[in-house]
Amino acid sequence: xxxxxxxxxxxxxxxxxxxxxxxxxxxxxxxxxxxxxxxxxxxxxxxxxxxxxxxxxxxxxxxxxxxxxxxxxxxxxxxxxxxxxxxxxxxxxxxxxxxxxxxxxxxxxxxxxxxxxxxxxxxxxxxxxxxxxxxxxxxxxxxxxxxxxxxxxxxxxxxxxxxxxxxxxxxxxxxxxxxxxxxxxxxxxxxxxxxxxxxxxxxxxxxxxxxxxxxxxxxxxxxxxxxxxxxxxxxxxxxxxxxxxxxxxxxxxxxxxxxxxxxxxxxxxxxxxxxxxxxxxxxxxxxxxxxxxxxxxxxxxxxxxxxxxxxxxxxxxxxxxxxxxxxxxxxxxxxxxxxxxxxxxxxxxxxxxxxxxxxxxxxxxxxxxxxxxxxxxxxxxxxxxxxxxxxxxxxxxxxxxxxxxxxxxxxxxxxxxxxxxxxxxxxxxxxxxxxxxxxxxxxxxxxxxxxxxxxxxxxxxxxxxxxxxxxxxxxxxxxxxxxxxxxxxxxxxxxxxxxxxxxxxxxxxxxxxxxxxxxxxxxxxxxxxxxxxxxxxxxxxxxxxxxxxxxxxxxxxxxxxxxxxxxxxxxxxxxxxxxxxxxxxxxxxxxxxxxxxxxxxxxxxx
Ligand code: AGP
Numbered sequence: 264x265x266x267x268x269x270x271x272x273x274x275x276x277x278x279x280x281x282x283x284x285x286x287x288x289x290x291x292x293x294x295x296x297x298x299x300x301x302x303x304x305x306x307x308x309x310x311x312x313x314x315x316x317x318x319x320x321x322x323x324x325x326x327x328x329x330x331x332x333x334x335x336x337x338x339x340x341x342x343x344x345x346x347x348x349x350x351x352x353x354x355x356x357x358x359x360x361x362x363x364x365x366x367x368x369x370x371x372x373x374x375x376x377x378x379x380x381x382x383x384x385x386x387x388x389x390x391x392x393x394x395x396x397x398x399x400x401x402x403x404x405x406x407x408x409x410x411x412x413x414x415x416x417x418x419x420x421x422x423x424x425x426x427x428x429x430x431x432x433x434x435x436x437x438x439x440x441x442x443x444x445x446x447x448x449x450x451x452x453x454x455x456x457x458x459x460x461x462x463x464x465x466x467x468x469x470x471x472x473x474x475x476x477x478x479x480x481x482x483x484x485x486x487x488x489x490x491x492x493x494x495x496x497x498x499x500x501x502x503x504x505x506x507x508x509x510x511x512x513x514x515x516x517x518x519x520x521x522x523x524x525x526x527x528x529x530x531x532x533x534x535x536x537x538x539x540x541x542x543x544x545x546x547x548x549x550x551x552x553x554x555x556x557x558x559x560x561x562x563x564x565x566x567x568x569x570x571x572x573x574x575x576x577x578x579x580x581x582x583x584x585x586x587x588x589x590x591x592x593x594x595x596x597x598x599x600x601x602x603x604x605x606x607x608x609x610x611x612x613x614x615x616x617x618x619x620x621x622x623x624x625x626x627x628x629x630x631x632x633x634x635x636x637x638x639x640x641x642x643x644x645x646x647x648x649x650x651x652x653x654x655x656x657x658x659x660x661x662x663x664x665x666x667x668x669x670x671x672x673x674x675x676x677x678x679x680x681x682x683x684x685x686x687x688x689x690x691x692x693x694x695x696x697x698x699x700x701x702x703x704x705x706x707x708x709x710x711x712x713x714x715x716x717x718x719x720x721x722x723x724x725x726x727x728x729x730x731x732x733x734x735x736x737x738x739x740x741x742x743x744x745x746x747x748x749x750x751x752x753x754x755x756x757x758x759x760x761x762x763x764x765x766x767x768x769x770x771x772x773x774x775x776x777x778x779x780x781x782x783x784x785x786x787x788x789x790x791x792x793x794x795x796x797x798x799x800x801x802x803x804x805x806x807x808x809x810x811x812x813x814x815x816x817x818x819x820x821x822x823x824x825x826x827x828x829x830x831x832x833x834x835x836x837x838x839x840x841x842x843x844x845x846x847x848x849x850x851x852x853x854x855x856x857x858x859x860x861x862x863x864x865x866x867x868x869x
Pocket of ligand 1: 562563564565608609610611612613614617660661662663749862863864865866
């Protein structure tokens with residue numbers, strides 16, 4: 264996710280834009296740029312934080328009352344000045360900033376290449392040339408026509424030298440807010456850049472295009488029909504605005520999951536062919552066929568996402584897959600060879616243990632690839648290919664949306680390998696259809712946050728918890744236990760349900776609650792028996808159960824229902840109640856959920 268700021272009015276635009284970018288730096292910070300229209304368009308860009316850009320424009324004449332600016336979270340194209348926004352059309356008369364992913368940018372670029380010259384690797388530049396293609400004197404119409412060709416998501420602002428007193432903005436899937444002043448307007452990805460100037464805002468909705476001059480704001484749909492929108496008053500302060508009104512980044516990122524999950528899979532699957540296309544794998548079909556073992560290297564939450572990937576690779580592709588804790592891997596004389604594919608799975612791309620383990624695997628001749636969130640990170644650069652998970656900046660120390668997106672990418676990789684041998688097109692289509700339903704099923708669970716909060720408050724004084732799962736829900740139990748530990752500081756342990764009778768059950772008592780995942784799958788009856796063992800020891804039980812399972816209510820009053828899905832995909836849904844349980848427990852105990860004690864977002868030491 265990136266940050267967009269734009270201004271049109273009577274003030275000097277440049278200081279408003281730079282100040283606004285600083286408030287959006289949390290949305291992305293690998294490069295930034297600003298463009299001011301004053302007869303011609305003056306553009307300045309820089310790599311790195313906003314301070315670098317501010318330094319660069321210090322001695323430049325950037326006077327002008329209309330401008331656009333952008334801070335980047337790279338998705339397509341590496342971190343470089345040439346890839347930084349704003350992006351020009353060929354004739355430097357048109358310039359745009361964009362947040363989102365243009366899914367069909369390659370085919371559009373091929374169409375435009377004959378008459379347009381491109382200088383960057385970005386999908387955004389394709390949009391600039393596409394608008395230029397359709398420009399015949401009316402920028403709003405050119406933007407609307409160009410967007411009719413686009414598949415993907417966008418929040419964009421454009422300006423043109425031939426219409427020097429106008430901004431055009433459009434939104435589909437990436438937020439855009441318009442701040443309303445006195446003969447002046449502010450546009451941004453959230454309200455934080457405008458709160459110092461106005462609290463009167465208009466939230467653009469998907470499929471809307473705004474044409475803005477200092478005197479007039481008009482909003483249209485993509486059929487060019489005028490739309491009336493209400494001006495709303497926000498009473499957020501800047502900090503709240505950066506979290507879109509959420510009290511902290513962790514809760515915002517839990518709620519981001521349905522949206523960023525779509526960013527993870529968008530443009531990376533073929534529904535008709537029942538397969539996936541992750542181009543970053545950078546392996547030929549023969550090389551893929553030569554793989555006899557897959558190793559998933561990770562730490563912490565990423566290692567639990569990797570466990571989900573193990574089930575996916577083995578079930579869909581029939582390839583023996585091992586999850587290795589990175590800090591153990593390199594000292595364990597790992598058996599790795601030319602027939603081994605090793606993935607480093609990491610949000611930050613900087614985890615020292617994972618990096619060191621990957622280097623060891625590389626020394627032993629394995630194929631090494633990354634499944635990474637932060638573009639241009641060390642692990643992304645040192646692996647010989649891989650895939651970005653497109654979760655956007657994850658600022659809370661406790662990982663949530665990155666975990667879900669890591670799993671999504673591994674399902675796609677497992678399908679891509681699976682369709683080389685044991686997975687049929689029908690199975691592939693079923694899996695993809697089920698994946699495409701996940702976002703709306705996540706939303707159903709997120710709507711139960713208040714109920715989960717009530718359950719969390721009921722148990723907040725308990726000092727110990729067990730988390731139980733079976734099969735694909737073992738990593739869910741492990742992740743739920745880690746979330747509770749790391750943000751609420753409450754002790755918990757996770758076990759496969761069948762393991763309790765081999766010792767841990769000795770710990771059970773009425774003040775030792777057990778959180779169990781008992782969803783309707785092939786191991787449902789087995790988990791029910793494990794829960795009966797728990798109840799026999801008078802331990803309280805909290806359940807994640809499948810919608811409609813009346814038996815769950817007979818076991819306990821504390822049941823969180825989740826929609827059914829393909830068993831393999833259950834972790835994508837069943838983890839969310841556990842994320843929310845940990846979150847509400849931590850809040851009820853007064854913890855700093857974004858910055859838990861003793862922890863760092865990226866562990867760059869071994
Ligand atoms: C997740 O909640 C933890 N903060 C931690 O376990 C994290 O998952 C682990 O350090 C790995 O980080 P990475 O994904 O950036 O490599």
